Amino acid sequence: GGIITQTPKFLIGQEGQKLTLKCQQNFNHDTMYWYRQDSGKGLRLIYYSITENDLQKGDLSEGYDASREKKSSFSLTVTSAQKNEMAVFLCASSISHFYAEQFFGPGTRLTVL
Amino acid sequence: GDSVTQTEGPVTVSESESLIINCTYSATSIAYPNLFWYVRYPGEGLQLLLKVITAGQKGSSRGFEATYNKETTSFHLQKASVQESDSAVYYCALGGGGSNAKLTFGKGTKLSVKS
Numbered sequence: 042g043g044i045i046t047q048t049p050k051f052l053i054g055q056e057g058q059k060l061t062l063k064c065q066q067n068f069n070h071d072t073m074y075w076y077r078q079d080s081g082k083g084l085r086l087i088y089y090s091i092t093e094n095d096l097q098k099g100d101l102s103e104g105y106d107a108s109r110e111k112k113s114s115f116s117l118t119v120t121s122a123q124k125n126e127m128a129v130f131l132c133a134s135s136i137s138h139f140y141a142e143q144f145f146g147p148g149t150r151l152t153v154l
Numbered sequence: 155g156d157s158v159t160q161t162e163g164p165v166t167v168s169e170s171e172s173l174i175i176n177c178t179y180s181a182t183s184i185a186y187p188n189l190f191w192y193v194r195y196p197g198e199g200l201q202l203l204l205k206v207i208t209a210g211q212k213g214s215s216r217g218f219e220a221t222y223n224k225e226t227t228s229f230h231l232q233k234a235s236v237q238e239s240d241s242a243v244y245y246c247a248l249g250g251g252g253s254n255a256k257l258t259f260g261k262g263t264k265l266s267v268k269s
Binding site: 074081082084085086089100101131141142143144145146147148150 | 158188190192198199201202204207245249250253256257258259260261262
């Protein structure tokens with residue numbers, strides 16, 4: 042077994058601010074993902090990383106940067122927070138990008154004032 | 155693109171009643187879709203409930219079942235007798251692995267079970 046931890050659990054920022062969310066996994070999985078969930082909507086993929094130092098854009102990558110410097114960690118940066126970005130951000134991992142089953146972290150709830 | 159449509163919630167049922175949450179999918183970019191049901195219980199993270207990777211097969215977990223029907227492009231979630239502890243948000247998801255590693259999720263169905 043393993044676990045995915047996300048920090049912080051709650052993130053409050055100001056409009057225009059640059060904000061960073063962090064994710065760590067101890068599954069030793071190759072592939073990691075960042076999703077965004079808005080109220081009443083499904084999860085939408087922002088970025089994913091097939092392996093260390095790889096980055097792939099998802100459907101919602103504009104306004105975000107990502108970083109995968111170690112196999113176990115994957116960071117997401119909101120480059121300029123906007124009011125309509127109040128959402129929950131979920132990190133996930135899978136054994137590899139050839140294997141579709143993903144395991145999820147508890148999420149970071151972002152509020153922009 | 156790929157998409158998933160599921161029963162719009164909220165859904166309320168009484169304990170011991172049967173349940174079906176509908177899920178249909180469109181897999182335009184995936185040759186061999188894998189289908190999943192994820193669940194989020196109150197106060198907990200999203201977790202896998204069941205998965206089926208082969209058309210025609212059935213997956214089951216915690217009394218829930220879902221059959222992967224390629225002809226009708228459906229993957230409905232069913233339970234014969236729900237319990238209060240089944241109250242949660244259920245998400246149907248479509249994935250394919252390979253170069254298309256992402257999961258495509260439905261909007262989620264909030265289930266409340268009354269005692």
